[in-house]
Amino acid sequence: MDAEDFAAIRSAVREFVRREVVPREAEIDERDEISAEIRDKAAGLGLFGWALPAEYGGLGLSMAEDVRLAIELGYTTPAFRSLFGTNNGIAGQAIVNYGSTAQREHWLPKLAAGEAIAAFALTETEAGSDPSGLASKAVRDGDGYVLSGTKRFITNAPLADVFVVFARTDPAASGRHGISALLVPAGLPGLTVGPHDPKMGQAGAWTAEVFLDEVRVPADAVIGAEGDGFRIAMASLARGRLHIAAVCVGMAERALAEAVEHARDTRQGGRAIGDFQLVQALLAESHAELAAGRAMVLQAAGEYDSGADRTLGPSSAKLFCTEMLGRVADRAVQVHGGMGYMRGVAVERIYRDARLFRIYEGTSEIQKLVIARNLLHPR
16 A cells, blocks of 8 residues: 555544544443444444455555554544454454465455454463463364364454354364364354453453354364464464554553643642643653654564564564553553542543553563563574
């Protein structure tokens, strides 16, 4: 995509976020739901397929373009981005990069158009940041597989039309070996989804348990080759981590903007609180960290696109930007004082929403291990 076309897309998304979504943040938070109206308008903007190939109806954005768009999406409630994030990210990319021609032709146009939502069913009770503990099974039976197991915290599970399910196809294997990825359409006998989880933050972004009770799928449901599941999961998560880092930059921009406005407009003792040096220090620290995070994300995206680095940069960016957002959100609440602790105030919601980013798609602790391993044993 040429620069002029992307600039137009970015501008349209920026305007939509600020005009249509930001004014409804309190409603989304209270109702724990993204309205059908917003979903339909997002689909019209192409947001369900910005990272999917153009040949399947997507926008085909590069990683450098992806992160710039993610920064715009991060300016509002993360529930908005989450609605179509798995289509573009961890679930969609598994199909793009490893799916068969038939799998891509069947599912990608639907995902890109917003006609279908995909979910990435990896996490289990004993397999979170380390998927090697995965216990779900896919047993070969005749011309197909029979799946059994339970997944948890699966984003968009209550809305999903198809699940990218990770299960152990080799019962003799352990750890990261013998895991396969399979495409499982919603509605198959034996597949049920629990109620969406009540969470601290990110209301409107639904997660739920997924139960697989002898769910039968054909042999061609396997994505890639049997046993490739761990590699597919890790490759999809690497791109997702860089995208999440960019979302955190956008959220930090919003938190800082809210803090600056409050410091400028709120008075104590006849003076704007922004005149006080300790308040200025909170704003300055947040701006400096935000600038560092933005620069890190943009550099990592460029190296991802060139193929120079698709592991160390994404993990470094996710570690820094998710932790940075937590600090910026905390300072924003502090600048607001007691008002920052009140429901309905943007920085209070941002503070709650920010906490999850340090956990999902690989905790901060896991990112540190990935970074250290790549420094000690570069590939």
